[in-house]
Amino acid sequence: MKESRVAKYFLVALLLVFLYLAVLTVMPVIKSIILALVLSFAFYPFYKLINRYVKSKGFSAAIMIILIILLIIIPGALIVNSLIKQTYSTYTLVQNFDFSSLNRFVPDFLSETVDANIYIEDVIFKVRNFIINYTPDLIGSIAEIMLGLFIMFFVMFYAFRDGDKWVSEIGKKLPMKREYTSKLLSNTEKVTGGVLYGYVLTAVIQGFLGGLIFFILGISNPIFWGFVMAILAAIPFLGTPIIWVPASLIELFTGHYVKGIILLIFGFFILINIDNIIRPKLIGSRAKVHPAIILIGVIGGLGVFGFTGIILGPLILTLLIVIVKFFALEFEH
Structure with missing residues (x-):
């Protein structure tokens, strides 16, 4: 009886140790995995539509991945590139813009406290910093991008193909x-x-x-x-x-x-x-x-x-x- 209890405690401890190690292993790619599951859910109706005509689940999942790359990933990369350029361009434009034509519309009693130039430049500066701070998360190094995309598409493929089974198994457990x-x-x-x-x-x-x-x-x-x-x-x-x-x-x-x-x-x-x-x-x-x-x-x-x-x-x-x-x-x- 005592040995049985010790064995249970040992198994629980072993489980917790390997669970902790598993979390450490997954954490570097957790965003790619979660994003893959979210995108799989979002595009699952389109996958089902393709699968209605293409009977192979694996082939349907592959077609869906290719469509996402062509219609979302590639255009998205181009948009991010243009976004970064236009962020700097907008800030420069605001710095060089003459806002005196706007200040004349400000009522006299506010003219001493309100300056359109300062206000708008400050807003654009904050927006620029927001984009600069968070676009590295989108861009990163080429190696990080390729690894993240590979994991994301790998998970998405199986989420499309076996999503119904996953949900069924989770429900049973x-x-x-x-x-x-x-x-x-x-x-x-x-x-x-x-x-x-x-x-x-x-x-x-x-x-x-x-x-x-x-x-x-x-x-x-x-x-x-x-x-x-x-x-x-x-x-x-x-x-x-x-x-x-x-x-x-x-x-x-x-x-x-x-x-x-x-x-x-x-x-x-x-x-x-x-x-x-x-x-x-x-x-x-x-x-x-x-x-x-x-x-x-x-x-x-x-x-x-x-x-x-x-x-x-x-x-x-x-x-x-x-x-x-x-x-x-x-x-x-």
Whole structure:
């Protein structure tokens, strides 16, 4: 009896040691693994569509990986390269711009305390530092990029091919009643979809359209401004008006009336309404996520995971809430 108890303690200790070593082993590539699982979930409906016509799961997964490389990774690398250039260009442009034409619109009682030049330059400086601080996380060395992408695509391939089996096995291994297990997995899928489609995809659409209208109107550095608008759109209580309202006013104050009016109309009738029209359709039957969770997740995620934390932060918090709710329900019964 005593030997049996000692054996159990030994196995538990051995398990904890190797679990600790496993965590140390995985930590350097944990972001690539998590990102792979998130992207696999986001693109899983497209994988199922391909698999409907291409019966081989492995071949369907390979096609999906190739499409992601061609449609997302390569264009994304080009955009990041342009973004870095336009970040410096925007800051230089603001430093050299004469804001005296704007200061004359400031009321006299504020003229001593408000200086458009100082204010706007300070904002651009902070945005520039944000991008400079977090783009190394996106770029890194060539070796880090290649290793990260290899691991990400490797995990994605098997997540596409064997995702159904993984979910089924996890469901069987969870120490919960079967009805709670199925609800837990279902709710996990819903909140993940709510974050990815309701906030991330909506923010990308707003940033793309914002950058596009800047490009069409000939406003400098549209990729930079589109990127900033996408980030702001993902953060509750902020949004794209922080960029396009001042931009349209600057165009009006500097005599570019047509540009300013078009930008205001586009912002009020298109960009703002994306939240009201497109977001509910993208979320659909998926779970809505509280804005406070998104806000805390984005800010905290940036600090912990770097740039990818914009996606991972809110996702981790929402999944934690779902898991805590169901485990509390399980222990109550």
